[in-house]
Structure formats: C-alpha cells, structure tokens
Amino acid sequence: MERISQLQVTRNAETRDGWSCFAAHRERVTQLLLDAASATAAKLCVLGAGNCNDLALDRLADAFAHIDLVDIDDEAITAGITRQPTVMGRVMARGGVDVTGVASLLSEWVPEVPAADEQIDVCLACAQQAVLPLTAGGYSVAASSCLLSQLIESISLTLGAEHPRFLDLLTCLRREHLRQLVDLTMPGGTVVLITDVVSSLTVPELATASTSELPMLVGRAIAERNFFTGVNPFVIKRMLETDVPFATQLTDVRLSNPWVWDLGPRLYAVCALTAKRV
Numbered sequence: 716m717e718r719i720s721q722l723q724v725t726r727n728a729e730t731r732d733g734w735s736c737f738a739a740h741r742e743r744v745t746q747l748l749l750d751a752a753s754a755t756a757a758k759l760c761v762l763g764a765g766n767c768n769d770l771a772l773d774r775l776a777d778a779f780a781h782i783d784l785v786d787i788d789d790e791a792i793t794a795g796i797t798r799q800p801t802v803m804g805r806v807m808a809r810g811g812v813d814v815t816g817v818a819s820l821l822s823e824w825v826p827e828v829p830a831a832d833e834q835i836d837v838c839l840a841c842a843q844q845a846v847l848p849l850t851a852g853g854y855s856v857a858a859s860s861c862l863l864s865q866l867i868e869s870i871s872l873t874l875g876a877e878h879p880r881f882l883d884l885l886t887c888l889r890r891e892h893l894r895q896l897v898d899l900t901m902p903g904g905t906v907v908l909i910t911d912v913v914s915s916l917t918v919p920e921l922a923t924a925s926t927s928e929l930p931m932l933v934g935r936a937i938a939e940r941n942f943f944t945g946v947n948p949f950v951i952k953r954m955l956e957t958d959v960p961f962a963t964q965l966t967d968v969r970l971s972n973p974w975v976w977d978l979g980p981r982l983y984a985v986c987a988l989t990a991k992r993v
C-alpha cells in the first residue's frame with residue numbers, strides 16, 4: 716500500500732475506539748448536517764468519514780434517504796458502519812477513494828529528495844482532473860469532515876513544506892477540494908466544510924477554555940499565525956465569497972464558532988463553513 720494511504724489506515728486504527736471521547740464533536744458534526752438537510756429524500760455525502768466516530772449515522776439516516784461515506788481507508792469505513800448497524804441499507808461505504816487523485820504520486824516523494832518542477836506540474840494537472848466516483852450535483856448536502864488538514868499534511872510529508880512549490884500544491888489541492896464539494900452539491904443544497912484549525916499542542920488552553928472563551932482563543936491563535944497551514948477559516952471563507960467560480964456558485968457563506976474535538980491524547984479546535992449552492 717502506498718505511503719499516504721498507509722498513514723491514514725494506521726491513524727484510523729489508532730482512533731477506532733474513540734466513540735466515547737468523540738461524543739461532543741459527533742454531536743456538533745451530526746447537528747450541522749441535520750440542520751442542512753432541508754428536503755425530504757435528501758442525500759448526503761461525507762468526504763473523510765473514516766471510522767464514522769463523528770457521525771451519528773442512525774440520526775442521519777432518519778433525515779437522509781441516502782448517505783455516501785467516502786474515505787481513502789476502506790477498512791475504517793467498513794468498521795465504522797458495522798459498528799452502527801441500525802443504518803444498514805441507507806448508507807453506502809465508498810472506501811479506497813483518494814479525493815485528491817494524487818496520493819500515489821505524492822507517495823513517491825520524500826522531502827529529502829526535492830521533486831522536480833516537471834513532476835510537480837504533472838501532479839497539479841492530475842489533481843485538477845481528479846474525478847470522484849460520485850454523482851455531480853447529486854447531493855443535498857456535501858460535507859468534508861476534518862479532511863482538509865490531512866490533505867495538506869500529505870503534501871508536507873512528501874513534497875516537504877520547505878519546497879519552493881509547496882504553496883502551489885497546497886492552494887491547488889485546497890481549491891480542488893472546495894470545487895469537489897461545490898460540484899457534488901445540487902442547486903439549493905448545502906456545502907459543509909468542517910476543519911480542524913489548531914491543536915492543544917500549540918494552544919494548551921483548549922483544555923480549559925469555556926465555550927464562550929473559544930472564539931477569542933482561536934481568533935487570537937489565528938492572528939498569531941498559530942494554526943495548521945492552509946486551513947485559516949477566514950481565508951477559506953473569503954475564497955468562497957470572492958473567488959471565481961465559487962462566488963457565483965455559492966451564497967450565504969457562514970463560519971461557525973469553534974468547538975473542541977477531543978481525539979484522546981490531543982484536543983483540536985474545529986469550525987465549520989457552510990454555504991448554499993445557487
């Protein structure tokens with residue numbers, strides 16, 4: 716198995732038993748998706764569903780007629796669905812899907828041996844042509860759950876954050892990820908990007924902050940450039956509001972207040988961007 720897939724499989728195996736500590740995060744994620752499920756016969760897809768510890772599938776299956784769960788890690792999705800068996804039938808596991816289309820290309824690189832410009836150009840072209848095995852415009856709600864930071868980390872671990880083309884690849888994968896979400900969403904539907912922003916490793920106050928203190932705490936961390944590269948939610952909000960084609964495809968772009976995701980050994984500040992598909 717290639718390096719990027721293997722890493723995700725290993726990490727998902729480590730957090731598979733996290734159902735209990737994920738409880739508050741699961742409630743936030745599930746409620747966000749339920750709030751977005753307006754129509755009857757609504758359809759949901761979640762990119763980065765992994766172990767599904769952040770999804771109360773029984774409640775989601777009551778609100779959505781069909782749910783597609785997508786992840787590069789087939790084993791995690793299968794185990795996640797098996798653990799929530801009440802929903803068998805409505806929920807489709809789509810494991811082994813690399814949303815970037817370039818995980819295998821990236822896996823060939825190590826930061827110590829800088830990739831050549833030509834290799835990076837090929838990678839950018841492949842990422843821009845990546846097609847998901849999902850119906851374009853087929854979902855009332857298309858969501859990404861704490862996946863964007865993983866996609867960006869996969870560039871740091873392979874191309875390396877010091878490579879002069881690092882930002883080229885980061886902006887390309889981020890943009891393509893947003894484009895996928897928008898393309899999957901039907902007119903009138905909702906795009907939901909949930910992203911972890913920073914962890915208790917560099918903001919230890921996440922362990923003690925009250926709900927009302929969190930926006931200030933996370934806002935300050937962002938102002939001090941203390942956040943995961945590429946996931947500044949204010950920057951992404953502005954992209955969705957002003958960049959072509961997003962600005963013409965989306966309306967009512969909103970950024971939620973942050974909440975804390977307890978992953979066990981570490982806490983993460985997470986927030987959600989939602990937008991309506993025109």
Ligand SMILES: C[S@@+](CC[C@H](N)C(=O)[O-])C[C@H]1O[C@@H](n2cnc3c(N)ncnc32)[C@H](O)[C@@H]1O
Nearest residue numbers: 723763764765766767768769786787813814865
């Ligand atoms: C932080 S986890 C999300 C947590 C997950 N929803 C759960 O409850 O376990 C990010 C997920 O993204 C998946 N992932 C990472 N890179 C991916 C890629 N290129 N394509 C598809 N999924 C990917 C990982 O396998 C992992 O399950």
